[in-house]
Amino acid sequence: MANSKIEWTESTWNPVTGCTKISLGCKNCYAERMAKRLKKMGQPNYANGFRITLHENVLEYPLHWKKPKTIFVNSMSDLFHEQIPDSFIFKIFDIMKQAHWHQFQILTKRSIRLKKIAPKIDWPKNVWLGVSVENESVKFRIDDLRRVHAAIRFISFEPLLGPFASLDFDNIDWVIVGGESGPRARPMKKEWVIQIKEQCIVQNVPFFFKQWGGINKKETGRLLDGRTWDEMPTKLINLGKEIEHKKVPHLTDEQNDDFRTSKVAI
Numbered sequence: 659m660a661n662s663k664i665e666w667t668e669s670t671w672n673p674v675t676g677c678t679k680i681s682l683g684c685k686n687c688y689a690e691r692m693a694k695r696l697k698k699m700g701q702p703n704y705a706n707g708f709r710i711t712l713h714e715n716v717l718e719y720p721l722h723w724k725k726p727k728t729i730f731v732n733s734m735s736d737l738f739h740e741q742i743p744d745s746f747i748f749k750i751f752d753i754m755k756q757a758h759w760h761q762f763q764i765l766t767k768r769s770i771r772l773k774k775i776a777p778k779i780d781w782p783k784n785v786w787l788g789v790s791v792e793n794e795s796v797k798f799r800i801d802d803l804r805r806v807h808a809a810i811r812f813i814s815f816e817p818l819l820g821p822f823a824s825l826d827f828d829n830i831d832w833v834i835v836g837g838e839s840g841p842r843a844r845p846m847k848k849e850w851v852i853q854i855k856e857q858c859i860v861q862n863v864p865f866f867f868k869q870w871g872g873i874n875k876k877e878t879g880r881l882l883d884g885r886t887w888d889e890m891p892t893k894l895i896n897l898g899k900e901i902e903h904k905k906v907p908h909l910t911d912e913q914n915d916d917f918r919t920s921k922v923a924i
């Protein structure tokens with residue numbers, strides 16, 4: 659498990675690494691940059707660089723992480739990439755179901771494959787599913803997402819590359835917005851961010867503003883109109899209350915307390 663610097667998660671788990679570009683949002687892919695760097699450093703999981711690679715050996719890792727975590731699945735790939743066999747995707751879902759004390763977050767741009775495979779999956783309650791939507795041309799991903807029976811459905815508008823005048827958040831539980839960061843970051847206009855935030859307020863959907871981005875994201879920060887926006891899915895509170903009554907067998911009483919509190923407090 660690697661601790662993550664991503665503002666909306668805690669850890670990452672990469673049973674698959676590598677990907678190929680599918681839309682404009684991929685242009686300056688962070689995972690590609692990292693994979694190339696890790697290959698040069700001799701990291702064995704990245705011997706193939708950014709080519710799709712399945713890692714059977716890490717599949718069971720979450721079962722050994724005893725402390726409950728929020729885990730971003732495949733931060734270095736796209737779980738619904740066409741080169742990942744159905745059977746491997748099912749194995750990943752099976753592990754997530756067994757590791758019920760964690761919350762797993764999946765984010766994809768491959769909503770067309772997601773739509774096809776989703777009915778074959780028994781969606782565990784601890785799995786959140788999101789789509790990345792960078793501009794109007796890929797807005798159809800939101801429609802694909804809302805049809806999937808995931809416990810929590812979310813949209814990541816990152817890197818936000820254009821305006822969204824009219825969004826329908828029916829069946830959507832959470833919205834994240836962020837600007838691109840890194841050496842070739844493309845600009846994000848404040849009015850685009852406000853436009854999405856206002857639609858979240860009107861439609862009563864939690865809004866999380868991740869960052870302005872740019873070449874130096876520490877400098878630009880994550881304040882929007884003088885404050886941070888860190889809202890989380892309200893459904894999670896109910897989910898936490900359900901879990902509250904369950905004791906995770908391998909945890910001590912103290913760890914079970916931590917677990918309950920973290921879920922209810924979010």
Ligand code: SF4
Pocket residue numbers: 677678679680681683684687688689690734735736767
């Ligand atoms: S889908 Fe994600 S991981 Fe794959 S190339 Fe695009 S940005 Fe990178």
